[in-house]
Amino acid sequence: MHIIEKTLDDILNRVFTELLKLPFDVIPTKGASSEIFGCLIELKNPRARLSITETKGKAFSSLGELFWYLSKTNALKYIKYYIPQYVKSSDDNETIYGGYGPRLFKKDGHINQVNNVIEILRKKPNSRRAVIQLFDAKDLIEQHKDIPCTTTLQFTVRNGKLIMMTSMRSNDAFLGLPHDIFCFTMLQEIIAVSLGIEIGSYHHAIGSLHLYKKNKLNAEKYLSEGTQSTNYQMPKMPIANPWDSLQKIISAERLIRKEKFDQTNTNELDPYWQDLTSLLKIHTLLKKKKYIKIEEVKKEINNTLYHSFIDQRVKTNQKIKRH
Template sequence: MHIKEKTLDDLLNRVFTELLKQPFDIVPTKGASSEIFGCLIELQNPRARLSITETKGKAFSSLGELLWYLSKTNALKYIKYYIPQYVKSSDDNETIYGGYGPRLFKKDGHINQVENVIAILRKKPSSRRAVIQLFDAKDLIDQHKDIPCTTTLQFTIRKDKLIMMTSMRSNDAFLGLSHDIFCFTMLQEIIATTLGIEIGSYYHTVGSLHLYKKNKKNAEKYLSEGTQSTHYQMPKMPLINPWNSLEKIISIEKLISEEKFDQINTNELEPYWQDLVSLLKIHTLLKRNKYTQIEEIKKEINNSIYNSFIDQRVKTKQKIRRL
């Protein structure tokens, strides 16, 4: 099956609709699920990587997961601050065995796969060898609560645009798909910006694309929200080397999680990156129920596209507190 759309919400609408047609007769470890085996998902506009629905508008957790990867760590403490459910995936209550950060940047303790693909594409833009391996043969030797669902990431330049293809052995359509597309299309744009070229389509291939029966009602609720705007997208990443800005944001993230806002200086960052810092601040303030301060941080945001995520999250959090 080939599902091709312009935005993440368009893709999710198609994916959930198709999975809800299937019988919930696959019973792996985590319960009954429906399944499409052998699926190609194509996002034509990788910047339209965020859902703007109430059900799947997960800008904060998606950004947190991306920074977890880029921080080159598999520490549980880091990711559970954004996605608490990760505690169920730790073998030792300290790390996530299948965490992508070390595999991307320190595979086997020393191989920086991201640097390698950038170097390959700089030397030979037409190369078919710019591939990152996340799943490893040794992952099947011992039992772990979490092993990579992603097998490879391939980057190819065609018509002066960076195309990316992600290969997944397994993908939870409701909980994982939107986060995966956000993180990988951000990586696609980071690498494209590093190379000084534009991004092309994003391809996401999946062996087992599935929807667990326990999330059936959530998927139906998502579909009941109706069709979303096809014009919504994140702004274009600044055309300067992004790695210095990312390093700065990663160091700022630690201060934000400790609520040391007065020690943060974002003057050296472009507005694009400043907005991501503001989202991280708001995530921390939401965890502390500090809604007045959230309104102050909102005034710092340069691009109004993020306001809907903030207002929606505040509304949801306040509703939960009243229950």
């Protein structure tokens, strides 16, 4: 199956519709699922990487997972703050064996694969060798609760734009696919900006694309919202070296967890990065149920398109509290 769409919601509509037509007769370790084996997805506009629906509008958890990667760590404590379900994927209650951060930036303890890709494409933009390996042969030697679903990330420049191809051995359509597309297209744009070029299309190739039966009703609920394709997209990343800004946000994130907002030292960042920092602050305030403070931080956000994600989460939190 080949799916070509311009937004994440267009993709999810197509994927859920097709998977719900199939029997839930594939039974791996995590329960019965429907499955499409061999699927290629193309997102024509990688900045349209966020769902704007009530069911799948997961800006906060997606952002948390992205900075987990960028922090070069596989610590469980970090990611469970944003996605509590990761607790089930830890072998030792301290780390996630298949965590992408060390594999991206410290593979085998010292290989920065992201930096290698950038250097390869600076020297030879048309190269076919700019590949990051996440799945490793040694991942099959011992049993682990979590090994990478992503096998490789490939980057190349065509017509002056950075194109990306992600290869997946397995992809949970409901829980994993939206987060993967968000994180990898953000990485695509970070690398494009590092090279001083625009982003091109994003391609996502999957061996087993599946929907677990336990998520069937949620997928049906998503489709029942009747979302129409929109022009919603994240703004362009600033045309400047992104790594200093990212490091400042990574440092600020540690303080944000402790509600030490005044110590984050991110006021001099470009508004693009300031907004992402504000979203991380709001995630902490949501966990603390400090809704008045949320409104104060919300006023700091430059791009009002993020307001819908904030309002939606506040509404959901308050609804849960009433019940």
